[in-house]
Amino acid sequence: LGIMAGKVKWVTDIEKSVLINNFEKRGWIQVAENEDWNFYWMSVQTIRNVFSVETGYRLSDDQIVNHFPNHYELTRKDLMVKNIKRYRKELEKEGSPLAEKDENGKYIYLDFVPVTFMLPADYNLFVEEFRKNPSSTWIMKPCGKAQGKGIFLINKLSQIKKWSRDSKTSSFVSQSSKEAYVISLYINNPLLIGGKKFDLRLYVLVSTYRPLRCYMYKLGFCRFCTVKYTPSTSELDNMFVHLTNVAIQRHGDDYNHIHGGKWTVSNLRLYLESTRGKEVTNKLFDEIHWIIVQSLKAVAPVMNNDKHCFECYGYDIIIDDKLKPWLIEVNASPSLTSSTANDRILKYNLINDTLNIAVPNGEIPDCKWNKSPPKEVLGNYEVLYDEEMAQSDGSDRDLRSRPGPSSGVKGTRARDLGKPVLTTWK
């Protein structure tokens, strides 16, 4: 029994206390990468190596890692958009009611990503779109970077001339994927609270893609800009107005180290319920859950659903002043740095609850298990979507099959999901 119930051996290449404290509190044993390990919390560079053709190696049944091999299908800005566009087209082709469009040609249920183009590839398509609305503002984001690095806003074609030159001259050496950009329609009417712009950071844990099983962490937070929001063109360069990334805001004059410009999602809910009413608030949160699940469904077919993997994503969502949520991006390695005391506690508990689900009972894992943790271990997670349960619940069609009466699908989608169980879509 002593040998069988051996301690989990862990490795990590991310030196963060919220991680290490969690491993140590479980009595797990730290080992080196080249030794026999059971659990490896790795950075995205490392996962690339583990699964690469040249340097990769097979994982054994008692080894778990915290990323899916091709997570970038979801977490790279350009690939995420590509997968969602592909997903929508497929649904449309099947005649699924989810792909229904309104009189302007916009998807009614699946329009949750701002209009986006890849540069330089789609430059001409972008120009066409830009000319339809010449007074619009667009946001340029490098595909491969994080923390707000390299982002800037434009409102004139001349500001991105560089990308046009490249696409016209085919003799140009093709840009490596690191220098590719996405350009998205900037949401210049964000919901403001206290006059300030904010975005939402939500944590979503995926234990398997096929069948899709995902959990949402109840304790997400809002990140506020320290400076009053203004869509004025004179302030397009002021990143303190526009970008909510803490990595950017913490350098502002008004950054506060006690609250870090963060609000809990429950504060947001209280504020919205009090000022806007319960129905629209519930609808907003339903929609947020919806777009997260749809984004995961979009990439599920192309994801390498390796049984050794789980992943905890950081979803960034912006709410506009019509209370419509927009998916901005998904992060594979959400920051584990703590900017305030509350932050540290939150991230510690996040990792704790994540490990409780991913590594049942804190014992040496067996990848053959069915990845169905009992309700008691969820902690602050709640089930966001469980494809298996949804299918076994009687009406066993998944979204790809011929739809039944469209009202049935719409009805389930719009149901009040304010309380715990969220797995009501079929």
Next chain:
Amino acid sequence: FFISTGWEKKLQNAVYSELNVFPSPCHPAAPPEHMKEPLAYMRKAQGSWEKRILKSLNSMCTELSIPLAQKRPASEQKELLNKWNEMGTDEPDLSLFRPVYAPKDFLEVLMNLRNPNYENGEQPSFRNHLGLIQVPLKVKDIPELKEDFNELGLNTGQLGIDDSAQVPPEFFESEHVRVGQKVLAEQDSAAAQQYVRQGCPTALRADLWALILNISNQPEDILYYEQLKSNVIQHDLLVDSLIYKDVKLTASNDDYYFVFEDYLYQVLLCFSRDTSVLEHFTYSSATPPKSYIQGKRNFYKKRSGRFLLTTTVVPLNYNSFILSVAPLCFLYHEPSKLYQIFREMYVRFFFRLHSISSHPSGIVSLCLLFETLLQTHLPQLFYHLREIGAQPLRISFKWMVRAFSGYLATDQLLLLWDRILGYNSLEILAVLAAAVFAFRAVNLMEVTSLAAAE
């Protein structure tokens, strides 16, 4: 005609509103000061407290060579108007300003209150009163409180408890929400006040409170607010800097309220210039310090006239003040409505936390109620804390003086304030404070110092 146009309802609401604040009738021969505050020693204490504050304020003016009030130069006016919505980012040098007083100073004054007609030569003991407050005011005991706060009994549903996720909504919540919507549809103040005793649903709270406080945000109200705003733009008051500093110290660092920093400046700067607040002093013996504007010397060379600009309101410890505005920002995002709600809450309730009176909702009574409850029902705890130099009131005073703002999560705080409105009394603050001690009694029995107790 009255009924169909809704005017009957509005009249009823207005009358009901006035009844809430009207002082109880008393002897026809009583002079006006007596009506405001029947106990002479209380009036005297309040008077000397005000003098002390005013002296402090004046000496600050002299020290810093800043007048209490002055007109702003035109360029500064323009700048302030531009920055009206983001005063939080403007950071003037406030290091020389200090708060006029701290809660513990006020507590010291209250502790030293004595009724000159009451001979209490005995040492404090269990036979009389062990606490810090030594004035013989009548406070309610548990049976009386139980009767007054009947709707908070265990057999009655409450929001905040009976609407939690584990309880099916059919049990209490759905019906309560339905009743709330009906009350709002009827626009009945009295019914609303009765209703909120069991807590307000979050979506209905803003409207229910406005109904109870009889605030409707009419065009003339908005105009009044705009006038106050222009007053702020045109004239600079010394207290503005004190407000600014206190907001920076409290709300800007608060997890819940930092978002609303700019609203707080707007509301408080206007409030300190609002002469209509003076009307409430007809039922309080407090008088606010007034500030006058010096005319420009060259213009008034031959005259010595000065003219009344504004009043500044008594509680110059803006700490408490600020935290009583901040939770309201969760409910109202229109500045003029937010302003009116705050003003009404202040003149009905919160001012009693900052002035010395014998009113049952006044801070003196609340302190005494708290101590009495604790001494009667948790005598061992009371004695223990007293022995280790941690008189319970020293800990709970700041909770009560701020109506628990900053000490409770906002959603819970709002549920507490529901009851303040519902019962038109602040007594619940004392009861809650005592309950907190009761809740933590086991832990508290083991501590050995004031700091540990805190």
